[in-house]
Amino acid sequence: MDRILASDIGGTTCKMGVFTPELELLHKWEIPTDTSDGGSRILENIHQSFQSEGGKFGYSREDVIGTGLGVPGPVDFNNGILNGAINLNWTHRKPIAAEFEALSGIRAIVDNDANVAALGEQFKGAGMGHKDVVMVTLGTGVGGGVVSNSLLIHGHGGAAGEIGHLLVDYEQRFQCNCGKKGCLETVASATGMKNLALHYYGDGKDTLLSQEIENGTVSAKMIVEAAQDGDVLGLRVVDEVARYIAIALSHISAVTNPKYFIIGGGVSRAGRILTDRIEHHYRPITFPPAYENTEIVMAELGNDAGIYGAARLVRQYLA
Ligand SMILES: [Zn+2]
Structure with a gap:
């Protein structure tokens, strides 16, 4: 067999x-x-x-x-x-x-x-039945994979699909592990969420997370939970994360025009509070023919x- x-x-x-x-x-x-x-x-x-x-x-x-x-x-x-x-x-x-x-x-x-x-997600999970999908994995870092006509895109040196290193924070506030600044990973990974929470905390201390931010124990999970409880800072961070992801998806759409953007990884457990905001920011900034019938969905295979x-x-x- x-x-x-x-x-x-x-x-x-x-x-x-x-x-x-x-x-x-x-x-x-x-x-x-x-x-x-x-x-x-x-x-x-x-x-x-x-x-x-x-x-x-x-x-x-x-x-x-x-x-x-x-x-x-x-x-x-x-x-x-x-x-x-x-x-x-x-x-x-x-x-x-x-x-x-x-x-x-x-x-x-x-x-x-x-x-x-x-x-895996393209042929057996959230992308099943479609040949063109892009996956964005939001974890400790931000990973990505581009499937076009059922094949992964690797590129000349194998660096294709490294979505985490698209420049989206044009102010380039935070250092990335790759040596550059402003990458999606610096504002949309678990680390990126902390970066933003610390940064915006300086604008006003009105948040349930004051103690955790002050003593350095704040985590992405706490930020998401605070947002779900209606916390001002938590909501601001989640919205900014979503906006940066939307900028990345807008660029990708104009290059490969996927049917599905599949969002996976630990940060994606935030669920609808995140994907709704990504949707909200994505369509107004994207070339219309490139988002027609494109859907943003959650990964299914874990x-x-x-x-x-x-x-x-x-x-x-x-x-
Ligand atoms: Zn980078």
Whole structure:
């Protein structure tokens, strides 16, 4: 029986899945990510786990069509080379596909985790039935993936879809991890929400969050909850986050004209209070033919999006 294997490698856990060639998920599980010793055992642990746990689901090595891997860092897609992943203590360029193939004897394909999540949501989640979708993942940072005509866009150097680094804060108030200022990530991630809360707090102390802001413990979750309670500062921050996301979506719309913008990640748990404001800001600033019939929706697959997308890559490129 032919099988496709998939793993979405994160800083804490690796999500694992065994799929049929038709991309039905037969079994999923997680293993801890061992980042010690420069992350030197991560790929070996994944391979071992596929053999022991995945093996229960009826495949031998000869039956495996390929393994799809999602990794938390920039990837040279054509060569399967990861350009470092800080969360995994992989500090150098690493030929992931070649290393995994050498370990397992199974062909492997590798992509960035935000990309595989976008592909998963496109074919199996919130984007199902449509070939053109863009996913924006609002977490500790802001990730993105662009699916056009059912294929992920990688670009010349693999940096396509890095939506978190679109310049949207033209005042460039906050420093980004990429070395630049004003990126979407500095105003729309969990960190970005804190940046804005601290910044606007200076305009007036009328907020339920005074204590947390003063003592430095304020979190994105607290800001969202304050907004849901009608807090002035909380509402202002959520509205600004939404406005910056809307600017990014407006630009993306004029480039790839997606059917769906799929919003995922921890910050997206804010739900309608956020997406309603994104809608409110998005349409007035976007080229009308580029937003006609475009919808802003929430992600549906949660933590499974990555393994679905990684399996889909195997189907698209190795089958
Ligand atoms: Zn940046």
